[in-house]
Amino acid sequence: MDYFIYLYKYYYLMINIAKETYERIISSCRTPVFVYSEPTLKKNIERIRDAIRHSDLDNQVIISAAYFTNSNPHLFKILEGLRIGATLQSTEEFYQLEKHGLDNIEKIVSSTALSDEDLEFFIGKGLLMNAALPDEIEYILQKTDKFGLRIDLSPEQNQRTGLKISEFAKIEKILGKSNNGLFAIHTYPGTNSEYDKLVRHAEETFKAYKKYFPQVKEINLGGGFAFDYDAKDALEKHFPWNNYFYKLKDLAIRYSIPGNVRISIEPGREIFADIGEFIIKVNRVHKRPHDEIMRIYTDGSYAHMPSATLKQRQHQLRFLDRDFNEITDQTNFGELSGCTSLSNDFIFPGIIQVPESLSKGDYILIQDIGAYGATQHMEFLNKRPATEILVRKEGIVEIISERGSYADKVRNVPLNPRRIETPRIIRGI
Numbered sequence: 001m002d003y004f005i006y007l008y009k010y011y012y013l014m015i016n017i018a019k020e021t022y023e024r025i026i027s028s029c030r031t032p033v034f035v036y037s038e039p040t041l042k043k044n045i046e047r048i049r050d051a052i053r054h055s056d057l058d059n060q061v062i063i064s065a066a067y068f069t070n071s072n073p074h075l076f077k078i079l080e081g082l083r084i085g086a087t088l089q090s091t092e093e094f095y096q097l098e099k100h101g102l103d104n105i106e107k108i109v110s111s112t113a114l115s116d117e118d119l120e121f122f123i124g125k126g127l128l129m130n131a132a133l134p135d136e137i138e139y140i141l142q143k144t145d146k147f148g149l150r151i152d153l154s155p156e157q158n159q160r161t162g163l164k165i166s167e168f169a170k171i172e173k174i175l176g177k178s179n180n181g182l183f184a185i186h187t188y189p190g191t192n193s194e195y196d197k198l199v200r201h202a203e204e205t206f207k208a209y210k211k212y213f214p215q216v217k218e219i220n221l222g223g224g225f226a227f228d229y230d231a232k233d234a235l236e237k238h239f240p241w242n243n244y245f246y247k248l249k250d251l252a253i254r255y256s257i258p259g260n261v262r263i264s265i266e267p268g269r270e271i272f273a274d275i276g277e278f279i280i281k282v283n284r285v286h287k288r289p290h291d292e293i294m295r296i297y298t299d300g301s302y303a304h305m306p307s308a309t310l311k312q313r314q315h316q317l318r319f320l321d322r323d324f325n326e327i328t329d330q331t332n333f334g335e336l337s338g339c340t341s342l343s344n345d346f347i348f349p350g351i352i353q354v355p356e357s358l359s360k361g362d363y364i365l366i367q368d369i370g371a372y373g374a375t376q377h378m379e380f381l382n383k384r385p386a387t388e389i390l391v392r393k394e395g396i397v398e399i400i401s402e403r404g405s406y407a408d409k410v411r412n413v414p415l416n417p418r419r420i421e422t423p424r425i426i427r428g429i
Contacts, residue, residue, distance in 0.1 A: 017391055022279070022363075023324045024397055025389050028420045031281040031363065032300045032386040034374045036400075038078060039393055040275040041370075044238070045082055048267060051241035055249045061263045064108070066223060067093045069268030070276075071375045072388060073100035074400040074417055079271075080105040087266055091121055100415060110150050110186050110220075112161030119143070130186045130220075132161045137174050148184030148218070153204045159188065168212050184218035184264075185209065192269070193224040195240055199247050206255040216261070223266035227273045229313055229368055237368070239270050269371040276370030277318075278305060278386070280347070282362045283339065294334035294354055298364065300347050301338035303381040305373045308348035308366075315348060318365040319355050327355040327362070336364070340381045374401070377411065385411045389420075 017037065025035060045063070052061045064085035067076065073096055076086055085106035088094055097105065109122045110130040116139060122129055123143045130148040131137045140147045149171070152162030163171060175182060185208070189201035202221055209219055231237045248263070257263070280300035287294050302309050319327040334354040338345035347366065377385045385408070388401040398417035404410075 018395065019320075019324045019326075021391060021395055021397060022320065024420055025391075026279065026324075026363070029387040029389065029399065029403070031279050032298075032304055033279050034276055034369065034386055034388045035279060036075065036276045036370055036388070036390050038275075038390060041075070041078060041271065042082065044271050044275065045079075045084060047238065048241050048270070051245045054242060055245035057245055057249055057252075057263070060252075060259060060261070061245070061248075061265065064106070064264060064266045065268040065271055066266055067097070068375060069371050070272045070373070071096065072400055073097055073102060073413060074390060074398075075272070076102055076105065084271075085264075088127075091118055094122070094125065094127075096413075100413075108148070108184075108186075108220075110148075112150070128184060130184065132163060134163070134167060134170055134174060137171065141174070145181060146183045148186055148216075148220070149182065149213070150186045150188075151208065153187050153201070153208055154190065159190075162188065172212075182213060182216055184216050184220060185213050186220035186222060186264075188222035189224040191224050192226045194226050195244060198225065198244065199251075202248055203251050203255075206251055206257060209257070209261075210255055218262040218264060219257070220264040220266070223268055225265075225267040225270045227269050227368070227371070229273075229315060232316060234274070237274060239267070272370040274368045274370060276368070276373055278366040278369045278373060280364050280366070282358060282360055282364065285359055292333065293351065294332055294358070295337060296334045296354065296358065296364075297337045297339065298347065299339050300364075300366075301340055301381060301383050302342065302345045302347070303338075303340070303378040303383045304386055305347075305369055305376050306378055307372050307376055308369075309344065309346060312349055314350055314352060315369065316367040317352065317354075318367065319358060320363040320365065321357075322361040322363075324363070327357060329355050329357070332356045332358075334358070340383070342381060345381070374411065379409045382409070384408050390417065 025033060052058050064087050066087045080102055088107055088109050089111040108128045112132045119139055128146060128148055129140055130150040131140055132150040150162050152159040152164050157164050187205045189198055205219060205221055225239045228237045280298040282296060283299055284297040285294055308315060321327055330353040332354050333351050336347040336352055338347060374388050384403060384406060387399060387403045390398045390400045397420040400417045402412040402414060404412045
């Protein structure tokens with residue numbers, strides 16, 4: 001086992017972005033900028049699929065990702081090539097994928113309280129709809145013979161969306177009026193759920209399948225798989241997939257889940273989280289008299305990725321000097337500030353460890369922002385969106401969303417990524 005961990009860590013180091021690549025990105029795009037690694041994305045999916053194979057579930061388990069986890073179509077183009085599906089919640093998401101030619105990616109729709117017009121739209125596109133209200137079921141039954149249910153199996157029965165257990169008898173009566181078949185059930189355990197909770201959730205879902213919905217052909221266990229943002233070791237950040245799928249296999253046997261019933265999972269955060277980093281530049285460093293805390297003012301903002309502040313989550317950091325050499329001596333303490341006058345414009349809250357030598361013109365790399373990062377951009381503080389970069393294998397660098405002009409307030413996603421060919425040396429900007 002130690003040998004395999006060594007191989008994993010060695011591979012992980014090999015796919016880290018090289019100094020020359022950072023130089024090329026920043027010289028072409030400036031900061032702030034989001035940077036994603038295609039090799040890391042593929043490795044994350046490979047890790048999950050290896051665990052599925054080892055548990056002998058490879059002919060039964062399928063993987064999807066909620067599109068909003070990182071709604072850049074060029075990243076989902078990679079998922080399409082790897083046979084990973086997309087879970088949608090709105091017509092806007094469908095049109096974004098369609099515009100970028102993602103016709104072959106498997107799509108399902110699992111939202112809440114959609115209008116008749118939206119239901120009509122998705123049914124017309126031939127997509128599987130997961131109804132979250134009895135009224136939706138009745139409407140869908142008039143239009144199609146293939147649909148699913150989004151159900152709430154939480155102990156508290158307080159999820160914002162999903163059919164409640166108390167409504168199951170009513171659902172049975174509605175379905176009894178029609179010869180149309182129920183195809184799938186879709187559940188959700190809650191965001192960033194740990195292993196034990198997810199095992200219990202899978203068991204409760206299998207129980208519900210056996211008791212209420214034995215006719216369905218797909219059991220969707222949803223997402224919510226935890227990612228440890230605090231862990232420093234790459235392997236420890238990720239969900240224990242091998243343990244989970246071995247347990248899932250045991251549960252499938254115990255509850256007699258037929259082999260032809262698909263089991264779906266949606267590990268969007270696990271797939272995307274550590275593929276991305278957010279690079280910002282130090283504008284000023286200030287230390288007040290009789291205060292040991294360094295006030296680090298950057299060109300980033302709360303508006304670029306508000307979830308870190310909203311979740312009170314500090315991310316792991318790396319530091320580069322203005323010549324893109326890594327600074328490893330993090331012996332001082334500081335506060336990471338944004339660039340607007342908002343009183344709580346911090347990149348994330350709290351005191352962080354920083355290099356004593358950090359100074360104007362250096363760079364800060366905020367790790368593990370591939371899930372939700374750039375998709376959260378807020379118009380509120382009038383900061384234009386940051387560029388998004390995709391680093392492919394062999395150091396190929398592509399722009400997958402443009403910053404646009406100073407008047408732009410939305411992400412500008414080109415139909416075709418633009419390759420950054422040659423670096424322009426910009427020492428000390």
